[in-house]
Each structure stands twice: as structure tokens, then as C-alpha cells.
Amino acid sequence: MDRVAMVVGARGVIGGNLISHLEREGGWRVIGLSRRGGADAGAVQHIAVDLLDPEDTVSKLSTLTDVTHVFYAAYQDRPTWAGLVPPNLAMLTNVVDAIEPAAPRLEHISLMQGYKVYGAHLGPFATPAKEDDPPHMPPEFNVDQQQFLERRQEGASWSWSALRPSVVAGVGLGNPMNLAMVIAVYASISKELGVPLRFPGKPGAYTSLIEMTDADLLAKATTWAATNPESRNQAYNITNGDIYRWSTMWPKIAAFFDLDTAPPLPMSLSEIMADKSDLWDSMVERHGLLPTPYGDVSSWQFGDFVFGWDYDVIADTSKSRRAGFHEYVETEAMFLRIFQDLRDRRIIP
Structure with a gap:
């Protein structure tokens, strides 16, 4: 080597x-x-x-x-x-x-x-x-x-x-900037409580353009x-190479978790999810999940940060393509693959 x-x-x-x-x-x-x-x-x-x-x-x-x-x-x-x-x-x-x-x-x-x-x-x-x-x-x-x-x-x-x-989206615990984990845990807890999956960000963020890597x-x-x-x-x-709006991606994410959607409701995840530690521990036991401390599975502060972007967050990637990098990932497929991986690893139910 x-x-x-x-x-x-x-x-x-x-x-x-x-x-x-x-x-x-x-x-x-x-x-x-x-x-x-x-x-x-x-x-x-x-x-x-x-x-x-x-x-x-x-x-x-x-x-x-x-x-x-x-x-x-x-x-x-x-x-x-x-x-x-x-x-x-x-x-x-x-x-x-x-x-x-x-x-x-x-x-x-x-x-x-x-x-x-x-x-x-x-x-x-x-x-x-x-x-x-x-x-x-x-x-x-x-x-x-x-x-x-x-x-x-x-x-x-x-x-x-x-x-x-x-x-950046991927599988990783204890990371302060992992939006896929934020969404996965938020959706899992929503399902546990029997409530629809509501987009928690600013109204403008629901319809603005965004991209992932x-x-x-x-x-x-x-x-x-x-x-x-x-x-x-x-x-x-x-970047992945495509752009999207949460207004179209959110229902597809909800469908993966067999959840209904409801109109967006702006809320601070840092505040609204702060009391869910005991609930998470009970979910870990009831669903036979990998024992993971609640503080390690998600960063609600980072979720609030990203879902607060009520403006377009996109960049030009033509420079890398001109230089020879042509890889591409479909963002919807990426989210679903990560969520399934988290299930397969028994991190979420």
C-alpha cells in the first residue's frame, strides 16, 4: 500500500x-x-x-x-x-x-x-x-x-x-450535524405517539429549494x-446533483414511516423534544433497539437550524463536473436508504 x-x-x-x-x-x-x-x-x-x-x-x-x-x-x-x-x-x-x-x-x-x-x-x-x-x-x-x-x-x-x-446525510451516532438522524428519530417518536408527521420548520423553509450531500x-x-x-x-x-423542496419530500418521508402528514407547524425541536428521553428509552426496550442514549441519536438544535432556512440553499457544482467528478445520488432514494439502514441496524424501530 x-x-x-x-x-x-x-x-x-x-x-x-x-x-x-x-x-x-x-x-x-x-x-x-x-x-x-x-x-x-x-x-x-x-x-x-x-x-x-x-x-x-x-x-x-x-x-x-x-x-x-x-x-x-x-x-x-x-x-x-x-x-x-x-x-x-x-x-x-x-x-x-x-x-x-x-x-x-x-x-x-x-x-x-x-x-x-x-x-x-x-x-x-x-x-x-x-x-x-x-x-x-x-x-x-x-x-x-x-x-x-x-x-x-x-x-x-x-x-x-x-x-x-x-x-451531509449518512448513518452516524453522536454527531451534532446529521439531519437524517434528526428526521428518523422525530418520525419514529411521532409514530410512537400516534401523531402525524408535521414539518416543524419555518413556513418559508417548506417551499424553498434545498439540496443534500x-x-x-x-x-x-x-x-x-x-x-x-x-x-x-x-x-x-x-452535492447529490438534484434539488428539492420539503413540501414534496416530506410526504415521501412520512410514507416510509407509515405516517400521515398534516399541515406544517413551526416549532422548536430543541424545546418540543427535550422531554422525550424517557419515551425513547421505553421505545428502545419495547422494540428491541440497540441501546443508545437519547442524547446520541439526534441533534435537535441542528434540525432547528436547517429547518429554519426560509430561503434557497443551493450551490453550483459545475466546477467539479468540468474537472471530471460525475457521481450522482437521487436524494429521495438516499433518505429512504439511510432510514432502512437505521432500521436494519436496530437504531430506530
């Missing part, structure tokens, strides 16, 4: 699916970094590391002399936009400071970003967003991270790439950009 991948943020939905893809693709030895670590298996080695601690990062990474590709997908959540900058920039800086002198064969550093680069989190933004759109007023850690890599890469033998997915598709795009010589030092929007 000539290629050695270091996946930073290995326990998240993006990092976990990337590791699975690298295993399927073959030809990679994989080192996964996370705060909790994990069990080694096959060509995958896990290392527990505190990336906010420069000394611990150097200690754990200094022996990884064979690393050729760094896939950075780590994230630290904070309650404010400004608060996100210091920890997330520090983690990336610590990783590069530790691995660059240790790994002489380093070829590429891949950075995971998102539509915050375009100001999607602030309000209605220019759509479809393009990779060369003008910047917006900071703070924004995604921008700071890319600028750090751009400066650091000058004169270096390695290159970088930046992937900008929309909302399948975690497996994103993994393919990430490795493509990291190994395609023409993608050196480039950023790419990566």
Missing part, C-alpha cells in the same frame, strides 16, 4: 463514511484520529488524540511518518459564530504543525468545509453559490482554515483541496479531489 490516509475526525458521519470508502476502494492504509479513538480493524488504525492540545497532537502524530494524505473533517461546536473560530483553527494548525515535519511523503491535505463560506448561515445568500463568489464579513472558521492552508502550502511539496458539501458520495469526491492532479489547491461544491 503506497497511500496512507490520516482521517481527522474519524468518528463523525463524514470521517466514518470516508474511512469505509477508503477500505472499499483498497490501496489505502488508514489512520483515524478522534477524541475517543476506536478499535483497530484490518487496514484501519485508530488513535485517540486531543487536537486542541499541541503537545498531545505532536506526541501522537510524530511517529506517523508514512502518511501521504490528510483528510481533515474534525469539528468543535461552540454557541456563537465567533466562538467557532479559535478551536477549529487551532485543531487544524496543530495537525499540520505535527504531521508536516513528521511525514516527508505528505502529498495532500483535504479540508472539509460547507456553505458557511458563502454566508448561508447568516441569511439569504447568492444562489446557486459558486466557488469564486466574493467573501462575506467574518467571523467564519471555514474561511480562516482555507487561508491558513493557502499560506502554509506556499513553497511546500504537498497540495490542498477544499470540499464544500450541502447538508450523501456521505458516501462526499467520500468519493474527497478522495477524487485528493488524488486528481488537476484538483491541486482547488475548492469544490459537492
Whole structure:
């Protein structure tokens, strides 16, 4: 195996699916970094590391002399936009400071970003967003991270790439940004209580255009950009390739769970679902589900965030297609596949 991948943020939905893809693709030895670590298996080695601690990062990474590709997908959540900058920039800086002198064969550093680069989190933004759109007023850690890599890469033998997915969907527990899990648990609890599946977001969000990014598709795009010589030092929007409105997708989701729909009712999931822990525990026991703490199965705050977008959230992906990436995933099929996977794994009833 000539290629050695270091996946930073290995326990998240993006990092976990990337590791699975690298295993399927073959030809990679994989080192996964996370705060909790994990069990080694096959060509995958896990290392527990505190990336906010420069000394611990150097200690754990200094022996990884064979690393050729760094896939950075780590994230630290904070309650404010400004608060996100210091920890997330520090983690990336610590990783590069530790691995660059240790790994002489380093070829590429891949950075995971998102539509915050375009100001999607602030309000209605220019759509479809393009990779060369003008910047917006900071703070924004995604921008700071890319600028750090751009400066650091000058004169270096390695290159970088930046992937900008929309909302990422996949199977992963304990992740703060996993909309598929939010919907699956919300629907399961709705069914348990005998109530119809109501869209809980803002009225405008129900009819605005939105798109998703399948975690497996994103993994393919990430490795493509990291190994395609023409993608050196480039950023790419990566999405499934189709767009939709919740007004048409919501009834299809309800049908999967054998639920009726009812008119949307704006509500805070963070508030309305806060008292459902005991109900979830009883569902786990009654349906023979995988014992999973209620706090790990869903992030209601993230659901409120996405369902609050009462404006179009779409980006132009023609740059990646022109460069040679042509993968496509139908979003409706993606949702149903993820929901079925969650059932098969006994995470939801």
C-alpha cells in the first residue's frame, strides 16, 4: 500500500463514511484520529488524540511518518459564530504543525468545509453559490482554515483541496450535524405517539429549494479531489446533483414511516423534544433497539437550524463536473436508504 490516509475526525458521519470508502476502494492504509479513538480493524488504525492540545497532537502524530494524505473533517461546536473560530483553527494548525515535519511523503491535505463560506448561515445568500463568489464579513472558521492552508502550502511539496458539501446525510451516532438522524428519530417518536408527521420548520423553509450531500458520495469526491492532479489547491461544491423542496419530500418521508402528514407547524425541536428521553428509552426496550442514549441519536438544535432556512440553499457544482467528478445520488432514494439502514441496524424501530 503506497497511500496512507490520516482521517481527522474519524468518528463523525463524514470521517466514518470516508474511512469505509477508503477500505472499499483498497490501496489505502488508514489512520483515524478522534477524541475517543476506536478499535483497530484490518487496514484501519485508530488513535485517540486531543487536537486542541499541541503537545498531545505532536506526541501522537510524530511517529506517523508514512502518511501521504490528510483528510481533515474534525469539528468543535461552540454557541456563537465567533466562538467557532479559535478551536477549529487551532485543531487544524496543530495537525499540520505535527504531521508536516513528521511525514516527508505528505502529498495532500483535504479540508472539509460547507456553505458557511458563502454566508448561508447568516441569511439569504447568492444562489446557486459558486466557488469564486466574493467573501462575506467574518467571523467564519471555514474561511480562516482555507487561508491558513493557502499560506502554509506556499513553497511546500504537498497540495490542498477544499470540499464544500450541502447538508451531509449518512448513518452516524453522536454527531451534532446529521439531519437524517434528526428526521428518523422525530418520525419514529411521532409514530410512537400516534401523531402525524408535521414539518416543524419555518413556513418559508417548506417551499424553498434545498439540496443534500450523501456521505458516501462526499467520500468519493474527497478522495477524487485528493488524488486528481488537476484538483491541486482547488475548492469544490459537492452535492447529490438534484434539488428539492420539503413540501414534496416530506410526504415521501412520512410514507416510509407509515405516517400521515398534516399541515406544517413551526416549532422548536430543541424545546418540543427535550422531554422525550424517557419515551425513547421505553421505545428502545419495547422494540428491541440497540441501546443508545437519547442524547446520541439526534441533534435537535441542528434540525432547528436547517429547518429554519426560509430561503434557497443551493450551490453550483459545475466546477467539479468540468474537472471530471460525475457521481450522482437521487436524494429521495438516499433518505429512504439511510432510514432502512437505521432500521436494519436496530437504531430506530
